Amino acid sequence: MNKPSIPTLIFLNPKLNSMKINSYLFLSLFLISTTVLAQSAVREDSLVIKKIYNTALLNGKSYEWLEHLSNEIGGRLSGSLEAEKAIAYTEAELKKLGLDKVWLQPVMVPKWTRGIKEYAYIETAPGISSTVDICALGGSIATPDGGLKAEVVEVKNFEDLERLGRANIEGKIVFYNRPMQADLIRTFEAYGGCVNQRSSGAKEAVKYGAVGVIVRSMNLRQDDFPHTGNMNYGDTPVDQLIPACAISTNGANYLSNALKIKPDLKFYFKQTCRTYPDVQSYNVIGEITGSEFPDKFMVVGGHLDSWDLGDGSHDDGAGCVQSMEVLRLLKEIDYKPRHSLRVVLFMNEENGLRGGRKYAEEAKQKNETHVFALESDAGGFTPRGFSFDCDDANFKQIASWKPLFEPYYVHSFTRGGSGADIGPLKDEGIVLAGLRPDSQRYFDYHHAASDTFDAVNKRELELGGATMASLIYLMDKYGLVTK
């Protein structure tokens, strides 16, 4: 729809054709032509992107989908009834979009259940106790039927365990109380600096004879929500496993202060969580087959499973509905992708990554060439940019698109990780990317009962989906830079 570029007009002019065209003029014309063509492409791209954002904000579907996932279905722990319902719902919704294919990819997933609500108290003297808010960590064993009561030893890290030694730890509950670092601007960095307490706390403490583990919730706020999350026992022998729970930040501060006054206080907790044999589940996949490169795949996705305390609205209901929205938006504006575009709703990111692994494994078996994958798994907040895991040449091309995103206040294009589910697709020839929304509020909700639908703002969610669709459009249109 663009007017012919200036150099074309010049060559169509017979007077100009009769000119003595020297190499200097040629070069000038070439440069002008390149510039004008580039400008017209930029104009076209910015118009397409404007259309994507307008459609998302005026006529978006993602918020309505999320409302159903969150409020009608709820938390979607792998292997749960809710996860099954979410698979059926999203498959049905994708089928309504008129994609070329929609299917379920079978994958076996772990099944862990929380059991009855956990209970804990701090006993400073016989008969004198205060309850605190805890939850079992995902993958933990239960306490004995009557609960577990023991003295507590507070540590900040694994070095503290070594320094204290078995003499000070044996028979006690280890309390990991290293808080997230509030002065880090990217809150995921602060999370990264704390999460080993949760993931490896039990297997490290058991080496010194600990009988249980309490972990300070990975939360930058002071509140009463315990935050769950995955942990693993590594190669700890089965008969030596110890139960592990998370305590709210308020509870952690209370416990830490109480220990200062009464170092021999006792902590009691009871949890009835349990691991079952693996069960059948599915990744949900929809595809628009590419017009030029049907055998080259671009993936956009999030994970459909969530923790069970809230309803998984930010983690990662948001990423799922945004990914579905990407394909819907491109269809809505009548864009025909050159590559095959797939939305993949991965199962079991939280406690196993089975869905992500399965998808990559099958892609390899079927010799499917994946050239680009984009994940949204950092909450449904205002999009700030993307992180890219790719080579220099592709990053250079992508960075050249930054001005197209500036009208939408999307400024940050960085090198770095992408997303857990698409990680297994990593290969030499692929560009991996992660949407990077504003991260300030994410850990207020992450893995906690506070991760609910009302914590998601409709516009912020929609802007994220539009930002993803715009990147997919550009990646599809320009393709990868091949060496």
Added chain:
Amino acid sequence: MNKPSIPTLIFLNPKLNSMKINSYLFLSLFLISTTVLAQSAVREDSLVIKKIYNTALLNGKSYEWLEHLSNEIGGRLSGSLEAEKAIAYTEAELKKLGLDKVWLQPVMVPKWTRGIKEYAYIETAPGISSTVDICALGGSIATPDGGLKAEVVEVKNFEDLERLGRANIEGKIVFYNRPMQADLIRTFEAYGGCVNQRSSGAKEAVKYGAVGVIVRSMNLRQDDFPHTGNMNYGDTPVDQLIPACAISTNGANYLSNALKIKPDLKFYFKQTCRTYPDVQSYNVIGEITGSEFPDKFMVVGGHLDSWDLGDGSHDDGAGCVQSMEVLRLLKEIDYKPRHSLRVVLFMNEENGLRGGRKYAEEAKQKNETHVFALESDAGGFTPRGFSFDCDDANFKQIASWKPLFEPYYVHSFTRGGSGADIGPLKDEGIVLAGLRPDSQRYFDYHHAASDTFDAVNKRELELGGATMASLIYLMDKYGLVTK
């Protein structure tokens, strides 16, 4: 604290001093020297700014102040007891900071009270009615004692009034139902496109004989909160004033749909609001006197008054505590400003701007030279940048500081407006600026009962204060570019 720059080292070296220094070398050294000095200044600035952010995030006071203003005091409408309490509280808190001066600047303000909770219903047939959520617009008169009941005519704008004419409007209530445009990325732009319905709707409708006005709330969400805000009757004769109220977005949709089915339905509303004679109030001012230019002033501020439906946490409790925090942070890191820095908590931005006008007026009378003013009045959300009202030379200098803000994800430096309260200071020699936080959620809360403390995230608020303090630091250190 920086190492001596390279050129200094070269000149201190006797061997180099004996070199034949031609003009080319001189130029090179000059360029190197300038570059190195600039680099070292950048290094120093980035360290100071890092210290400001760290202090704000690890040891901030703004959230605690806001908690008091919001939860202990509440909505602070001009002339109310709450406004008086807020003046006393902030004055006392500023006095604790060890500033050089803290004082109250007297200013007379309008006093309008809402009265008892407003009540409205839609009557589709005698005895068949549904209540809807409304609130009086600020400055409106009351309805008659028994309320007002009339037919409704829905319009989108003032042109519709003209088109419909007196024949279709006389004796009816005019219902302005033009929604905010959701596809505008900057929500303030969408607000700007609607707000004349609220501010001038009554005075326009009365020209056609309307008996009352209902205005769709300026809210991008669908919910039940009516949003108040100021309106004025212009030069409408006192005996012709008509009452004006805001209706929630859900209520507006309901009314609009009901009108399609039953165009002659009746709308009833009752409000008992009232305007009193002006009362005494105050701007609250604190100052750190400048070490080099005590007679040149830089102002940072927000407005202490708010609407009365919520507790004014975002509008503009946030801006007040962030402005107080700017001076506290600079003291905390032991920065001695060259210019005199003032925090000004302006009274009566919402329904009169008397505080802003008074401050500028007195500054002029006292011949105080103001060189910079920064306002925060767009909510306590993640800071995205600033808007500057200044000349090219100063904007160029300010834009050169952008890289210093990038580590904090503050990317957007634009030309444009600043803030209502500092507007009256506008003069040739001054730079005016407004903090520009993320605007997506702002109109969920603006002027409504939902504008409460829990809607403010601590980190987002603190990042805003740190961003403001960083700009004030740079403006103070480098001063204005004078022609």
